[in-house]
Amino acid sequence: MRAKTAEDRKLIELFDPIAEAQGLNIVRIRMMGSSRAGGARRLQIMAERKSDGDIDVNECARLSRAISALIDEADPIPGEFVLEVSSPGIDRPLTRLEDFEAYEGLEARIELDRLAEGRKRFRGVLAGIEDDHIAIDLEGEAETAMIPFAWIVEAKLVLTDELMKRGAEARAARGDDEDEDEDFGDDDFEDDVANDDEED
Known part of the structure; x- marks a missing residue:
């Protein structure tokens, strides 16, 4: 990717x-x-x-x-x-397997090159990785989907309050000025x- x-x-x-x-x-x-x-x-x-x-x-x-x-x-x-x-x-693309682990707990959109569970597009909260599969808690559904990383053609974080909060915390930890825009x-x-x- x-x-x-x-x-x-x-x-x-x-x-x-x-x-x-x-x-x-x-x-x-x-x-x-x-x-x-x-x-x-x-x-x-x-x-x-x-x-x-x-x-x-x-x-x-x-x-x-x-x-x-x-x-x-x-x-x-x-x-x-x-x-x-x-x-x-800040609402970065996710292009490597380790990205999906690093941003666990944040919301993402994922698009596949083939159908999985009857669809190609998924949105939900990243739930880590298992071997070469991505775990995602699907929006509005009580299930976790396991998606092969090799099937993903596009993936990106969704700009949410939680993502903005994490970005602000990272800037504060680095000692950046508050008005500096990292994105x-x-x-x-x-x-x-x-x-x-x-x-x-």
Whole structure:
């Protein structure tokens, strides 16, 4: 789920070592738009610090510069595109098995690539993991669903009072200023990147 397409998977293999060298994890990569549609595509990279799951604008800028340098050298993306490096945000996507354990007790939406219990979409409170399955207490139902992690195509925390409270507590524990917004959005650091070898 960190990468959705074959192109995304190729890029994440290239970029993971760069992020790791800076003490960061890449949460998700998405190349958006089509090279055939005209105009610039958008390469969205969400990252966070390994130590505490946070990231600031300076770290986003540093990662963006390092990835841009690699792109200039390796030339893995045809055509023009906009590189966007950001925080996952407070209502973050859940892309790794350990995310579902780390955010146990919080509400999430999950979408599958196939039917399970007669549906593809689930909403409820995360109840941990068991082997390679996600446990979720379904909204309005007295049951816990067990979902294979491999079936999940999208998962995201739901912005609730409980999630906001946890975010505020985390900021307080780090000693951040109260008016500092940790969810600084998906467009905090963008670079326009042009590739000279554009497709015809």
